[in-house]
Amino acid sequence: MEILSPSHRAKKTPPSPIRKLAGLAQKAAERGTHVYRLNIGQPDLTSPTEFLDGVRASAAKPVVAYEASRGSAELLSVWSDYINRSYSINVSPEQMLITMGASEALIFTFMVCCDPGDEILIFDPTYANYIGFAAIAGVRLVPIPFPPNAKGAVPDRSDIERYISPYTRAVLVCNPNNPTGSVCSDDELRMLISLCHDKELFLVVDETYREFVYDGLKPRCVFELAPKDPSIIVIDSLSKRFSLCGARIGCMITWHEQVMQAALHIAQARLAAPTIEQDAAAHMLTSVGESYIKQAYAEYLSRRDAAVDSLRAIPGVTTFVPKGGFYLLAELPVDDAEDFATFMLTEFSHQGQTTFVAPAAGFYMLREMGRKSIRIAFVLNAQDTRKAIAVLDAGLSAYKAKKGR
Amino acid sequence: MEILSPSHRAKKTPPSPIRKLAGLAQKAAERGTHVYRLNIGQPDLTSPTEFLDGVRASAAKPVVAYEASRGSAELLSVWSDYINRSYSINVSPEQMLITMGASEALIFTFMVCCDPGDEILIFDPTYANYIGFAAIAGVRLVPIPFPPNAKGAVPDRSDIERYISPYTRAVLVCNPNNPTGSVCSDDELRMLISLCHDKELFLVVDETYREFVYDGLKPRCVFELAPKDPSIIVIDSLSKRFSLCGARIGCMITWHEQVMQAALHIAQARLAAPTIEQDAAAHMLTSVGESYIKQAYAEYLSRRDAAVDSLRAIPGVTTFVPKGGFYLLAELPVDDAEDFATFMLTEFSHQGQTTFVAPAAGFYMLREMGRKSIRIAFVLNAQDTRKAIAVLDAGLSAYKAKKGR
Numbered sequence: 088m089e090i091l092s093p094s095h096r097a098k099k100t101p102p103s104p105i106r107k108l109a110g111l112a113q114k115a116a117e118r119g120t121h122v123y124r125l126n127i128g129q130p131d132l133t134s135p136t137e138f139l140d141g142v143r144a145s146a147a148k149p150v151v152a153y154e155a156s157r158g159s160a161e162l163l164s165v166w167s168d169y170i171n172r173s174y175s176i177n178v179s180p181e182q183m184l185i186t187m188g189a190s191e192a193l194i195f196t197f198m199v200c201c202d203p204g205d206e207i208l209i210f211d212p213t214y215a216n217y218i219g220f221a222a223i224a225g226v227r228l229v230p231i232p233f234p235p236n237a238k239g240a241v242p243d244r245s246d247i248e249r250y251i252s253p254y255t256r257a258v259l260v261c262n263p264n265n266p267t268g269s270v271c272s273d274d275e276l277r278m279l280i281s282l283c284h285d286k287e288l289f290l291v292v293d294e295t296y297r298e299f300v301y302d303g304l305k306p307r308c309v310f311e312l313a314p315k316d317p318s319i320i321v322i323d324s325l326s327k328r329f330s331l332c333g334a335r336i337g338c339m340i341t342w343h344e345q346v347m348q349a350a351l352h353i354a355q356a357r358l359a360a361p362t363i364e365q366d367a368a369a370h371m372l373t374s375v376g377e378s379y380i381k382q383a384y385a386e387y388l389s390r391r392d393a394a395v396d397s398l399r400a401i402p403g404v405t406t407f408v409p410k411g412g413f414y415l416l417a418e419l420p421v422d423d424a425e426d427f428a429t430f431m432l433t434e435f436s437h438q439g440q441t442t443f444v445a446p447a448a449g450f451y452m453l454r455e456m457g458r459k460s461i462r463i464a465f466v467l468n469a470q471d472t473r474k475a476i477a478v479l480d481a482g483l484s485a486y487k488a489k490k491g492r
Numbered sequence: 493m494e495i496l497s498p499s500h501r502a503k504k505t506p507p508s509p510i511r512k513l514a515g516l517a518q519k520a521a522e523r524g525t526h527v528y529r530l531n532i533g534q535p536d537l538t539s540p541t542e543f544l545d546g547v548r549a550s551a552a553k554p555v556v557a558y559e560a561s562r563g564s565a566e567l568l569s570v571w572s573d574y575i576n577r578s579y580s581i582n583v584s585p586e587q588m589l590i591t592m593g594a595s596e597a598l599i600f601t602f603m604v605c606c607d608p609g610d611e612i613l614i615f616d617p618t619y620a621n622y623i624g625f626a627a628i629a630g631v632r633l634v635p636i637p638f639p640p641n642a643k644g645a646v647p648d649r650s651d652i653e654r655y656i657s658p659y660t661r662a663v664l665v666c667n668p669n670n671p672t673g674s675v676c677s678d679d680e681l682r683m684l685i686s687l688c689h690d691k692e693l694f695l696v697v698d699e700t701y702r703e704f705v706y707d708g709l710k711p712r713c714v715f716e717l718a719p720k721d722p723s724i725i726v727i728d729s730l731s732k733r734f735s736l737c738g739a740r741i742g743c744m745i746t747w748h749e750q751v752m753q754a755a756l757h758i759a760q761a762r763l764a765a766p767t768i769e770q771d772a773a774a775h776m777l778t779s780v781g782e783s784y785i786k787q788a789y790a791e792y793l794s795r796r797d798a799a800v801d802s803l804r805a806i807p808g809v810t811t812f813v814p815k816g817g818f819y820l821l822a823e824l825p826v827d828d829a830e831d832f833a834t835f836m837l838t839e840f841s842h843q844g845q846t847t848f849v850a851p852a853a854g855f856y857m858l859r860e861m862g863r864k865s866i867r868i869a870f871v872l873n874a875q876d877t878r879k880a881i882a883v884l885d886a887g888l889s890a891y892k893a894k895k896g897r
Contacts, residue, residue: 090748091694091723094661097604097754106561106760133554142551142768149538151738156511187592187740190762199502203608203630219761225608225630256499289496318496333556333767335592343495349502355511356624357595361766362738363547 100222104215104449105462111432112443120436123467123475126428126445128265128413130466132330132386135379141370145363154359157351158185158338162369166338169372170323176310182340184350187360189295189324189337190216196320196339197224199349200289206254207291210241212416212450212457214265214293229255230452235407235416240269244278248286257289258282262309263296266416266450266462268409270300273312280313293322295337296412298380299387304410310340317343325368327413328380334364387413390465390472397476398463401483416447418460421486424448428461430486437481444479505627509620509854510867516837517848525841528872528880531833531850533670533818535871537735537791540784546775550768559764562756563590563743567774571743574777575728581715587745589755592765594700594729594742595621601725601744602629604754605694611659612696615646617821617855617862619670619698634660635857640812640821645674649683653691662694663687667714668701671821671855671867673796673814675705678717685718694751698727700742701817703785704792709815715745722748730773732818733785739769792818795870795877802881803868806888821852823865826891829853833866835891842886849884 105127112122157163163180170178186192193216201207203225209217211230221228231250233242241247241260258279262271271279276292283290292309300306309319324337341347391409398406403420421427425446435441447460465472510532517527562568568585575583591597598621606612608630614622616635626633636655638647646652646665663684667676676684681697688695697714705711714724729742746752796814803811808825826832830851840846852865870877 090750091692093604093748093750093754094607094610096607097751097758100754100757100761102757103561103760109560127558129558131555134556138556139551139554143548146544146547146551149544150536151539151543151736153532153534153737155514156508187766188763194762198628199498202499202501205499216761216763219758223603223758223761287496331556332558333764335764335766343498345495346498346502349498349505352505352507353502353624353628355508356505356621356628357599358508358593358621359738359740361592361740361769363768364766 096222096225100219101449103219105445107449108428108432108443111429115432115441119439121440123440123442123471123478125463125465125467125475126443128327128464128466129332130327130330130413131468132383134330135371135375137375138329138331138334138367138371141367142363144370145366151362154362154365156355156359158183158360159362159365159369162365162372165369165372170308173306174308174311176308176314178310178340182342182347184339184347184354185360185365186337186339186354188326188335189293189322190220192322192337192339193217193220193293194223195350195353196291196322197221197226198353199346200291201226201256204254205256206252207257207259208247208250208255209259209452211452212266212447213452214261215449217259218452227254228452232453235267239275240264240271241275241279244282247282251286255286255288257291259291259293261293261295263300263411265296265412266414266447268407268412268415270304270411273307276307276309276312280309280316280319283318289318289320291320291322295322295324295327297323298328299384299413300411301388301391302410315342317341320346328383329371329375330383334368336360336364336368386468387465389469390467393469393472394463394465394476397473401476401480413465415463415465416457416460417463419483421459421483424459424461427482427486430489431482435482435485437478440474440478442475442478442482501627501630505624506854508624510850513833513837513848516834520837520846524844526845528845528847528876528883530868530870530872530880531848533732533869533871534737535732535735535818536873537788539735540776540780542780543734543736543739543772543776546772547768549775550771556767559767559770561760561764563588563765564767564770564774567770567777570774570777575713578711579713579716581713581719583715583745587747587752589744589752589759590765590770591742591744591759593731593740594698594727595625597727597742597744598622598625598698599628600755600758601696601727602626602631603758604751605696606631606661609659610661611657612662612664613652613655613660614664614857616857617671617852618857619666620854622664623857632659633857637858640672644680645669645676646680646684649687652687656691660691660693662696664696664698666698666700668705668816670701670817671819671852673812673817673820675709675816678712681712681714681717685714685721685724688723694723694725696725696727700727700729700732702728703733704789704818705816706793706796707815720747722746725751733788734776734780735788739773740766741769741773791873792870794874795872798874798877799868799870799881802878806881806885818870820868820870821862821865822868824888826864826888829864829866832891835894836887840887840890842883845879845883847880847883847887
């Protein structure tokens with residue numbers, strides 16, 4: 088019997104650069120090596136006790152029943168209140184759809200904005216999983232080169248306009264940015280809004296890291312600058328803000344009624360997001376204090392400084408200070424960062440420890456970019472971040488010695 | 493400013509026939525009417541205490557962290573053991589991928605088997621949400637007419653072969669069937685396996701209702717008839733078996749290594765299924781006794797009999813005895829069952845009660861089919877099922893009187 092071949096699109100869906108080396112890390116751990124995991128945005132911060140209390144309360148219900156496809160009425164209500172308390176955007180549950188993480192919100196958004204073959208403009212490097220979502224949705228992401236050492240957070244309007252084709256349907260920006268740590272100024276956001284109006288494009292803003300902006304910047308929801316603008320779709324998530332990555336609770340927000348209706352039809356096909364996490368998230372958002380975010384913020388700030396200082400102390404390493412989020416890109420004195428990252432997990436250990444980093448090439452759509460770079464998530468406390476980067480430093484020396492043989 | 497239009501595919505994604513009237517049901521409930529919900533496969537059976545204990549245990553972990561994209565190692569291990577205990581198929585974690593409900597497993601399967609425009613053969617009527625998954629994946633479902641009063645559970649081989657085109661990539665069957673309640677015989681399954689081998693097609697079997705077969709039939713996993721056959725993909729779910737619809741835990745099972753690898757890449761893009769439910773499911777599957785399924789089975793059997801007997805007692809109603817699952821189709825003495833279902837929710841109540849049913853037309857891809865029929869889920873206890881159908885009977889009289897005016 089002939090072995091059937093999977094679809095072309097299946098073969099085109101790339102493995103996640105964040106997760107592709109995970110098997111090697113597991114094997115290193117099984118050998119007894121302690122692995123500092125800077126490869127993935129999985130914070131070590133404890134989740135809010137209010138969420139865990141909500142989980143327990145939900146488990147007291149005898150039947151784990153389907154929620155509504157749009158999301159639980161209670162969560163929609165308290166989440167919209169929560170946003171409105173912090174930002175003057177006046178969103179109501181009708182403009183929200185609860186999804187399984189920001190991931191699902193982005194997949195729905197791609198599908199609702201684009202037919203297969205349509206294009207979305209992104210700035211390269213970009214969050215690697217956007218490439219996977221595009222493969223899933225049959226959408227072409229069009230990368231506009233914008234290296235991490237460029238001025239500002241997005242290219243100039245004229246540089247973006249050059250990439251608009253008859254197939255372009257949207258501009259997608261992650262703000263604050265994963266993986267570069269850049270943050271859009273209000274002028275940059277206004278430029279994107281104006282561009283999308285003029286060219287009849289959707290503007291999709293992934294605000295997963297909204298609260299985490301440093302150096303005097305103010306957290307900004309794009310709807311503050313364009314109230315109720317139907318061409319804007321905001322993607323949000325509880326994963327990072329509340330260290331709830333495993334809860335898989337995100338949402339999309341839009342005032343575009345047809346877009347919301349279409350997204351809801353797609354949401355009905357997959358029935359509903361998980362009930363227990365929605366119960367718990369609703370409980371949390373009614374009761375969690377501002378101190379949680381403040382503490383998390385202070386943690387990330389000190390981790391950022393620890394990461395940048397430690398990296399800059401390594402000869403031959405170049406990095407830029409991220410203004411938001413909890414990632415940075417660093418160029419290493421190696422030819423192939425993936426080979427180096429693999430070396431760290433398979434051949435190297437320093438005092439029984441190694442460091443797991445994500446090769447940056449997977450965050451670039453453009454070939455040959457980022458080959459010497461890695462993405463680091465500063466998700467470990469400052470002391471562990473420093474240790475992890477010291478191990479990285481030792482690894483670089485060992486790698487250089489091996490290559491020099 | 494021009495209002496941007498959503499994508500064509502978004503406009504083509506149909507609302508769920510199961511959920512499209514849900515807003516009306518909510519309004520009826522808000523008016524104080526008790527609504528018997530026979531529209532949706534949401535059982536009233538309590539979820540296993542072992543699952544709820546597992547939820548509480550998971551909430552004791554301080555960080556709700558990402559799980560592996562393939563699923564938690566523990567759940568993969570205990571779920572494969574659980575299947576192997578009941579069926580001689582010898583599956584191991586390498587052949588499994590944990591998904592957010594059977595829904596996500598089916599979406600992944602459609603994407604991995606088909607490129608946009610490729611075709612999957614289904615038997616019409618079919619589970620309505622398959623139509624939504626196809627819209628999401630850009631796949632064409634090709635309906636082969638197979639009315640609920642037909643002999644057997646699937647069409648003859650020659651009738652299926654007539655629908656195979658150069659674009660056909662798979663045959664999809666729900667066994668036991670939602671919405672008809674039919675169950676494939678071993679000979680029918682062997683025919684499908686042989687057909688798919690000869691024509692180089694994938695065979696996708698949705699076994700969400702596997703354990704619920706009646707009248708002396710034996711639960712059957714298709715891999716028992718074709719051990720390790722790489723052309724077969726089985727879809728499974730904990731939702732119905734354990735009354736855990738809101739947990740959103742399903743899986744796909746295949747021995748096709750490339751298919752599994754491609755599905756895993758797609759799974760990496762969406763990161764992971766929710767952690768707490770995976771912890772809880774693993775806890776449950778190691779500790780839940782056979783008595784849970786036995787009790788659930790006995791319940792559904794008595795509910796089926798209650799539903800069939802009550803419906804047959806109504807003049808002008810035609811139905812067939814479902815051999816599996818917990819749905820049936822019934823033809824009513826009305827011209828437009830959706831209009832009747834809407835009437836039940838908006839204009840009618842009987843002693844403060846009404847009954848919510850799903851119009852069957854949404855389960856047919858072929859136009860004009862099922863217009864007079866409804867799908868009923870026998871998910872309420874036998875007494876409530878009888879009451880709900882008595883209310884339906886009263887509703888039919890009131891509707892007839894209204895139409896005769």
